Amino acid sequence: MKYKPHNYQRYCIERGIVQKELGLFLGMGLGKTVITLTILNDLIYNRFQVSKVLIIAPKKVAEMTWNTEAEKWDHLTNLRIISVLGSQIKRLRALNTNADIYIINRENVQWLVDHYKNMWPFDMVVIDELSSFKNHQAKRFKALKCVRPHINRIIGLTGTPAPKSLMDLWAQIYLLDKGERLHKTIGQFRAHYFDSYQVDSSGRHEYTAKNTANEVISDKIKDICISMNEQDYLELPDLIDNPIWIKLDEKAERQYKELEKQMILQLPEGDISVTSGAALSNKLLQLCNGALYDEDRKVHHVHDCKMDALLETLESLDGQSVMIFYSFQHDKERILKALPKGLRVRELKTIQDQEDWNNKEIDILLAHPASAGYGLNLQDGGNHMIWFGLNWSLELYQQAIKRLHRQGQRQKVFIHQLLVKGGRDEDVAKALVEKGDTQQMLMDSLKARIEAVKK
Numbered sequence: 507m508k509y510k511p512h513n514y515q516r517y518c519i520e521r522g523i524v525q526k527e528l529g530l531f532l533g534m535g536l537g538k539t540v541i542t543l544t545i546l547n548d549l550i551y552n553r554f555q556v557s558k559v560l561i562i563a564p565k566k567v568a569e570m571t572w573n574t575e576a577e578k579w580d581h582l583t584n585l586r587i588i589s590v591l592g593s594q595i596k597r598l599r600a601l602n603t604n605a606d607i608y609i610i611n612r613e614n615v616q617w618l619v620d621h622y623k624n625m626w627p628f629d630m631v632v633i634d635e636l637s638s639f640k641n642h643q644a645k646r647f648k649a650l651k652c653v654r655p656h657i658n659r660i661i662g663l664t665g666t667p668a669p670k671s672l673m674d675l676w677a678q679i680y681l682l683d684k685g686e687r688l689h690k691t692i693g694q695f696r697a698h699y700f701d702s703y704q705v706d707s708s709g710r711h712e713y714t715a716k717n718t719a720n721e722v723i724s725d726k727i728k729d730i731c732i733s734m735n736e737q738d739y740l741e742l743p744d745l746i747d748n749p750i751w752i753k754l755d756e757k758a759e760r761q762y763k764e765l766e767k768q769m770i771l772q773l774p775e776g777d778i779s780v781t782s783g784a785a786l787s788n789k790l791l792q793l794c795n796g797a798l799y800d801e802d803r804k805v806h807h808v809h810d811c812k813m814d815a816l817l818e819t820l821e822s823l824d825g826q827s828v829m830i831f832y833s834f835q836h837d838k839e840r841i842l843k844a845l846p847k848g849l850r851v852r853e854l855k856t857i858q859d860q861e862d863w864n865n866k867e868i869d870i871l872l873a874h875p876a877s878a879g880y881g882l883n884l885q886d887g888g889n890h891m892i893w894f895g896l897n898w899s900l901e902l903y904q905q906a907i908k909r910l911h912r913q914g915q916r917q918k919v920f921i922h923q924l925l926v927k928g929g930r931d932e933d934v935a936k937a938l939v940e941k942g943d944t945q946q947m948l949m950d951s952l953k954a955r956i957e958a959v960k961k
Contacts, residue, residue, distance in 0.1 A: 509540065509579045518732055519544050522661060523553070527682045529636065529662045529731035536734060538663045539575045542632055543582050545661070549630070550606050551584055556630045556659060558606070560618075562650075563634035564822070565591070565611040566815040570751035570927060572609050572634075590614070612638055612646055619649040626656040635822055636662030639681060640674040642692050647677050654684055665822070667731075672699065672715045672723060679727055687726045699723060745911050748922045749935065750815055758809035762793050762929065773798075773806050790930035795895045797836045805836040812924050813844050816894055819922055820845075820870075827863070827888030829871045831878070831906055833895030838872060841894065845870060854878055863887035875902040878909050885915035892922045896934040903938055 511519060515537055522528050522545035532538050549556040561572060568589060576582045590600040590610040597617075601608065608628070610618055612635075619626075631650075633639060639647050654660075662682055667675060676695045679688045689695045696702065699722070700713040754762060764772070769780050778800050780786045792798045796813055798806045820828060832838045838853070845851055852859050854873040863871050864886035871887070875897065878884075891910055896903070911919040925932050 507578055507580060509544070509581055511541075511544070512537075514734060515541050519548075521732060523548055525730065526659045527730050528660075529664075529667070529678070529682055529727070531664055531667050531731055531733040533665045533734065538634075538665075539571060540579060540582075542661060542663065543572070543576055543579075543585065546607065546630070546632070547582055547585055549659070558628050559608070559630045559632065560628035561607060561609045561632045561634060562612050562615055563609060564638070564818040565613065566750070566752060566811075566818050567634055568609045568611045569753040572607070574751050574927075590618070615646045616649040619653055622653075624656075626653045628657065630659040631657050631661075633660070633662045633681065636664040636678050636681070637667055637674065637824065638821075640667075640677050642677040642680075647681070650681060654681060665824075667733075672719055673713060675723065675727075679731075682730055687730070688723065745907070746918055746920045748920055750819060750922055750924050751927045752811055752815045752924060753927055754811050754929070755809060758793075758796075758811060761808060762790070762926075765793060766790060773808075778806065787930060791895060791897075791934070792834055792836075794926040794929040794931045795833065795837050797834075797840060799834070799836065805839075807840075810844075812894065812926065813840060815924050816841065816892065817844060817846075819892055819924070823890055825869075826890055827866060827869055827871070829873060829878075829884070829888065829891040829910065831873055831875055831891065831893050831895075833874075833897050837894055838874075841872065860884060873906070875899070875906040878906050883912065884909040885912050889915065889917040890920045890922065892924065894924055896923065896925075896931050896938065898934060898937065900938055 518530060518532070518541045522530070522542070530538055530541065532541075546556065546559055550559070561568070563572065568591060573587055573589070576585050576587055585607060586605040587607045587609065588600050588603050588605040590597045590608050594617075597610075597614065598621075601621075633650075639650065641647060660682055662678060664678075667678055673696070676688055676692050680690075685691070689698065696713055699719040700715055702711045702713050753759075764770075765778070765780075766786075769786055770778070778789070778798055780789050789798060793808060794812065796807065796809050796811065798808060800806060816830070830841060832841060842851065850867065850869040852862065852868045852871055854860070854863075854871055854877060859868070859871070860883070862868050863884055866887060868887065871884075889910060891907070907919070907921060923935055925935055
């Protein structure tokens with residue numbers, strides 16, 4: 507596909523090529539990934555200013571997003587990208603493979619720094635979700651801080667650099683400029699921009715930003731940071747599809763292929779078998795989501811790959827209200843169990859739930875598409891929805907989307923689909939886009955999938 511950058515994307519690309527330190531504080535859907543890859547491609551192959559790039563990202567993003575985005579665009583075909591994931595042996599093998607870009611999950615940053623020590627080989631680093639390095643006491647921050655002098659170029663990506671407090675900015679900006687703009691230490695930063703007060707007899711202090719802090723800090727970092735939000739800059743229609751691709755772990759992928767090919771899956775608790783094409787499709791969708799019903803409606807947990815992606819997506823939205831659509835009852839139960847404590851979570855059941863959502867008294871609103879159809883106005887409560895699992899009903903899908911994407915909605919509506927690459931729910935997503943007859947879509951795609959497995 508030919509890449510035609512929007513004006514704001516072109517501006518970001520030009521800044522990223524010229525500047526050695528850059529924070530791209532762009533809202534979700536503005537194209538941070540393709541912007542960054544375009545910068546990297548130019549620096550590596552056109553200007554010869556960079557030889558080896560490290561991208562640090564959330565685990566699910568590291569597994570799929572960057573590789574998938576690079577494969578999509580014609581101008582990025584030269585980039586050699588390898589993921590540094592999995593066991594230590596696999597990570598070491600990946601690091602010893604010749605490539606342009608190496609992608610690692612943020613949990614392994616300390617391991618990577620300890621591995622190379624003073625022989626740090628990456629002359630450029632990209633931090634995807636820079637806000638995950640906001641804690642100056644975290645091991646990942648301290649590790650990267652140690653090798654920062656060996657990094658010649660750096661880009662930090664996030665949509666929410668300071669969602670709760672300006673205090674969150676210090677560590678992030680330090681990684682960009684080594685303390686040049688907001689002081690070398692967190693103590694100096696606090697002293698200049700915050701007032702402190704003692705909260706109890708233990709000596710613990712709390713901090714509040716001074717009246718001029720926001721303005722002064724913004725002025726100090728504006729030369730190395732680009733801040734844009736989707737409401738002001740997004741040159742796209744009001745409804746934005748954001749597929750989030752997921753790679754199953756080796757065991758889950760093996761089980762998926764076994765069920766798809768043999769129509770039977772052997773589990774420790776017993777075998778699960780299917781006898782028809784429609785039943786197979788249903789089981790494969792369940793397996794993509796991470797659990798299966800047996801013939802007695804007992805739930806068998808298989809993997810957490812999609813659940814991990816859900817939690818990472820919620821983290822990236824950093825406090826914004828989200829609707830989550832689920833397909834199966836066991837999906838809902840597992841989601842409720844996995845959600846972080848402290849969130850205001852509600853299942854959409856009553857008029858009161860609708861009113862509380864629109865009054866922004868709910869952080870996570872869970873719903874089944876069949877229960878969120880006609881007549882519900884939910885546009886005042888948020889503009890993000892996550893589809894944990896899809897079903898074949900085009901009508902239910904479109905009506906569910908219209909709960910947020912309707913008159914009165916003041917923001918772009920983002921549809922985040924969690925999709926297993928090469929899995930059954932990828933087929934459903936494609937079929938929904940093609941807007942065909944529901945039953946025919948199901949059977950045609952199943953025939954194509956079965957033929958592909960046989961080859």
